[in-house]
Amino acid sequence: MTIHGFILRNALRNKRRMLLTVLSVALSLFLFVTLQTALRELTQPATSEEAALRIVVRHKVSLGEVLPEKYQSRIERMPGVAYCMKLTWFGGIYKDERNFFPQFGVDAEKLFPIFAESSIDPLQREVFIKEKTACVVGSKTMQRFGWKVGDRITLRGTIWPVDLELVIRGVYYGGLDETNLFFHHEYLDELLGKRGLVGTFWVKVTEPDVIPGLMERIDAAFRNTNAETKTETERAFQLGFISMFGNIKLLIGSISSVIVFTLILVTASTMSMSIRERSREIAILKALGFDGRQVCGVILAESFGLAVAGGLFGCLGARLLFDQVDMYSLSRGVFIKFDVTPHIIVTGLLVAAGLGVVSCLLPAYTSIRASVVGGLKELD
Amino acid sequence: MAIPLKYNLRNLRVRWRLTLATMLGIALVVAVFVMVMALARGLKATYVSTGDERNLLVLRRGSTADTTSQITRNEVRRIRYLDGIARNEQGEPLASAEIVVLATIDRIDHRGTANVVVRGVGPVALALRPNVRLVEGRWFQPSLRECVVSRKIAERFANCRVGQSFRTGKTTWHVVGTFDAAKTAYESEIWVDADEARKEFNRNFYGSILLRPVSTAAGAALARRMEQDPLLQVRVLPETEYFRDQTKMAGPIQFVGTFLATIMSIGAAFSAMNTMYAAVGARTREIGTLCVLGFRRRDIYACFLIESVLLALGGGVVGCLLSLPLNGVATGTFSWTTFAEVAFEFRITGELLAKGLGFALLMGVLGGLLPARLAARKPVLDALRAV
Numbered sequence: 030m031t032i033h034g035f036i037l038r039n040a041l042r043n044k045r046r047m048l049l050t051v052l053s054v055a056l057s058l059f060l061f062v063t064l065q066t067a068l069r070e071l072t073q074p075a076t077s078e079e080a081a082l083r084i085v086v087r088h089k090v091s092l093g094e095v096l097p098e099k100y101q102s103r104i105e106r107m108p109g110v111a112y113c114m115k116l117t118w119f120g121g122i123y124k125d126e127r128n129f130f131p132q133f134g135v136d137a138e139k140l141f142p143i144f145a146e147s148s149i150d151p152l153q154r155e156v157f158i159k160e161k162t163a164c165v166v167g168s169k170t171m172q173r174f175g176w177k178v179g180d181r182i183t184l185r186g187t188i189w190p191v192d193l194e195l196v197i198r199g200v201y202y203g204g205l206d207e208t209n210l211f212f213h214h215e216y217l218d219e220l221l222g223k224r225g226l227v228g229t230f231w232v233k234v235t236e237p238d239v240i241p242g243l244m245e246r247i248d249a250a251f252r253n254t255n256a257e258t259k260t261e262t263e264r265a266f267q268l269g270f271i272s273m274f275g276n277i278k279l280l281i282g283s284i285s286s287v288i289v290f291t292l293i294l295v296t297a298s299t300m301s302m303s304i305r306e307r308s309r310e311i312a313i314l315k316a317l318g319f320d321g322r323q324v325c326g327v328i329l330a331e332s333f334g335l336a337v338a339g340g341l342f343g344c345l346g347a348r349l350l351f352d353q354v355d356m357y358s359l360s361r362g363v364f365i366k367f368d369v370t371p372h373i374i375v376t377g378l379l380v381a382a383g384l385g386v387v388s389c390l391l392p393a394y395t396s397i398r399a400s401v402v403g404g405l406k407e408l409d
Numbered sequence: 410m411a412i413p414l415k416y417n418l419r420n421l422r423v424r425w426r427l428t429l430a431t432m433l434g435i436a437l438v439v440a441v442f443v444m445v446m447a448l449a450r451g452l453k454a455t456y457v458s459t460g461d462e463r464n465l466l467v468l469r470r471g472s473t474a475d476t477t478s479q480i481t482r483n484e485v486r487r488i489r490y491l492d493g494i495a496r497n498e499q500g501e502p503l504a505s506a507e508i509v510v511l512a513t514i515d516r517i518d519h520r521g522t523a524n525v526v527v528r529g530v531g532p533v534a535l536a537l538r539p540n541v542r543l544v545e546g547r548w549f550q551p552s553l554r555e556c557v558v559s560r561k562i563a564e565r566f567a568n569c570r571v572g573q574s575f576r577t578g579k580t581t582w583h584v585v586g587t588f589d590a591a592k593t594a595y596e597s598e599i600w601v602d603a604d605e606a607r608k609e610f611n612r613n614f615y616g617s618i619l620l621r622p623v624s625t626a627a628g629a630a631l632a633r634r635m636e637q638d639p640l641l642q643v644r645v646l647p648e649t650e651y652f653r654d655q656t657k658m659a660g661p662i663q664f665v666g667t668f669l670a671t672i673m674s675i676g677a678a679f680s681a682m683n684t685m686y687a688a689v690g691a692r693t694r695e696i697g698t699l700c701v702l703g704f705r706r707r708d709i710y711a712c713f714l715i716e717s718v719l720l721a722l723g724g725g726v727v728g729c730l731l732s733l734p735l736n737g738v739a740t741g742t743f744s745w746t747t748f749a750e751v752a753f754e755f756r757i758t759g760e761l762l763a764k765g766l767g768f769a770l771l772m773g774v775l776g777g778l779l780p781a782r783l784a785a786r787k788p789v790l791d792a793l794r795a796v
Contacts (some may be wrong), residue, residue, distance in 0.1 A: 046686065049679045049680075049682055050683065052676075052679055053676040053677075053679035056672055056676040057673070059672070060669065060672050060673060060676075088578075089578055090510075090511075090513065090578040090610065091510070091511035091512055091513045092511070092524070092748065093510060093511035093524070094510075094610070120477070122473075126473070185471055186471055187471060187472055187473045187474075187477060188472075188477040190469060190471065190472075190479065190642070192471075255611060256611075257578055269521070269522065270743075280448075284441055287437050287440070291434045291437045291676070291677070292676075294431075294433055294434045294680075295430070295434050295676070295679075295680040295683075297430065298426070298430035298680070298683070299680075299683055301426070302683070302684075302687045
């Protein structure tokens with residue numbers, strides 16, 4: 030029998046215990062991976078090369094305040110600006126409050142040049158631009174409500190005292206978020222009586238280098254007016270939103286470490302159980318001439334194998350499960366995507382490997398220290 | 410006759426290392442469950458305790474939050490002097506036209522900012538909210554850019570202590586007092602004079618009206634009258650209902666808590682099962698002896714199940730104790746309804762602890778069933794022969 034065979038036999042000798050241990054490690058790593066994925070989805074806004082070219086201009090007091098429309102032409106004339114688009118949060122209700130999804134009034138002709146990572150049928154795009162009550166919708170939201178191009182929908186206003194009657198004229202795919210609905214800002218403004226109020230301006234620059242100077246110039250241009258502005262990069266704007274959710278990082282981080290700690294307890298106690306049963310055999314191994322290091326290696330290999338097997342089940346299981354499940358509709362839109370990335374899987378497996386090593390330390394130490402004669406005397 | 414409980418306790422003590430490891434595993438599961446649920450409880454409790462049953466809230470029709478509602482000055486004039494609204498000693502109607510705006514303010518550590526609710530209130534606002542009281546400094550005087558802040562805001566945001574001042578847009582507000590709002594949603598607010606707020610934040614309208622009818626019946630009549638008035642575009646609802654509606658925010662947290670606890674407790678039940686199988690294996694001879702002494706298989710079955718439950722309940726108690734220090738710790742989250750940060754406290758209740766112990770009990774039973782069956786079915790002779 031080779032040493033590998035010996036380790037395998039040992040691991041399999043109590044099949045029930047092995048199965049229970051592997052399963053509990055697998056479950057815990059499944060949770061660990063799920064939590065890490067949730068953390069990543071919630072705290073790291075999707076970025077792209079395009080996003081690095083965009084900046085957001087909002088009212089300095091808060092997002093709840095509006096800016097005058099006339100700012101647009103002033104920003105457009107500044108050097109380095111490729112496009113400047115109005116973007117206003119509508120926050121309407123489609124049939125029921127639970128059907129929440131983001132809706133924005135925008136300048137229709139600038140929408141796709143600015144969000145260039147989203148794609149749309151050019152014909153649909155043309156129709157959308159020409160028709161004032163038209164809207165385009167992300168593919169995920171289309172799917173969620175079973176909408177088709179040509180459908181008419183009504184959005185009941187909660188922030189603005191008007192209802193929008195819209196016709197879906199196009200579907201866009203890809204990009205940072207496939208759940209939005211975009212309609213003509215002009216339509217909203219007309220319903221509101223042409224007051225020229227805008228939530229934010231989204232600016233696309235010609236190249237990233239101009240951003241710092243441009244942000245300062247924009248804020249300086251409107252300083253000491255009734256509506257001072259705050260200009261941020263798209264990423265800072267989104268991170269600002271995320272930070273308001275409270276300390277998610279701390280919460281998820283501490284739960285994850287509790288899970289890992291519990292795991293160590295469970296695996297360590299299993300390992301010490303199975304090694305205590307074998308103290309006689311270990312004594313025989315030593316009597317046969319195996320030294321402490323070799324005995325230790327045998328124990329380590331067994332514990333490592335158990336933990337990594339559990340880890341593989343847990344991590345890959347999570348990956349397979351979340352590939353199948355539609356987390357977007359399951360979480361009612363909280364998670365737009367739920368990608369278990371290779372990075373997270375590797376982290377999970379590393380945790381499992383570390384676990385295998387740490388949990389056999391104490392049992393291995395005891396078995397090395399135990400005297401051969403004492404071990405041989407033991408009956409069981 | 411049942412096997413004495415002492416037998417189980419002694420056995421748990423003899424194998425103390427294994428007992429401790431299993432117990433701690435279960436304890437951590439229970440602690441995580443209680444803590445996450447305490448977060449949801451705290452958030453809910455904040456909103457539930459905010460509304461006053463006697464009050465009605467008037468919002469613009471279609472609006473879901475006072476931060477986005479608009480009531481015109483004409484509407485305020487029309488509503489204020491309607492019949493059926495209670496009056497104070499000076500004969501003023503108890504109807505407070507208020508405006509709620511959001512201000513972006515630096516956090517106390519200057520790492521990031523958050524939206525904070527700034528509520529513009531009139532003189533009768535306090536009479537309508539008996540749970541708000543001043544604890545430091547004095548109330549603001551109109552038109553001097555003065556404000557009072559809740560204690561939680563003073564603790565969580567920069568330059569919000571009495572004597573300090575902060576800026577929103579072009580206006581610098583001086584903090585002249587701190588109020589305590591008895592853990593209600595007002596704990597997350599800054600209060601200023603309503604008309605001053607309208608001027609400084611360029612609002613030619615109010616946001617909402619909070620009023621107190623003379624009686625419940627008068628309130629129902631008043632609500633009907635306002636909603637049917639063609640000159641008013643408003644929606645009237647009890648203040649309690651408005652805040653109860655916001656407790657649905659706690660839903661996702663509750664879901665996460667239950668999800669985590671369920672999966673973790675399956676894992677912990679596996680580990681309890683391992684421990685109990687080991688216990689049965691090590692005591693094979695004792696089981697045989699018990700049989701010979703005349704204990705029935707039923708008793709042996711119960712004995713091992715009880716031992717498993719004891720182990721788990723011990724873990725449950727430790728878990729509850731571990732979670733207790735979190736009770737009352739302040740935290741905050743973002744409300745999608747108001748678009749502002751809401752501060753609240755972790756709240757651990759007896760019911761929550763009982764639920765945690767219930768989880769532990771379940772783990773004990775699940776972990777003990779199979780090993781106990783194995784113990785009860787051991788053939789007597791084989792068991793006695795086992796060394």
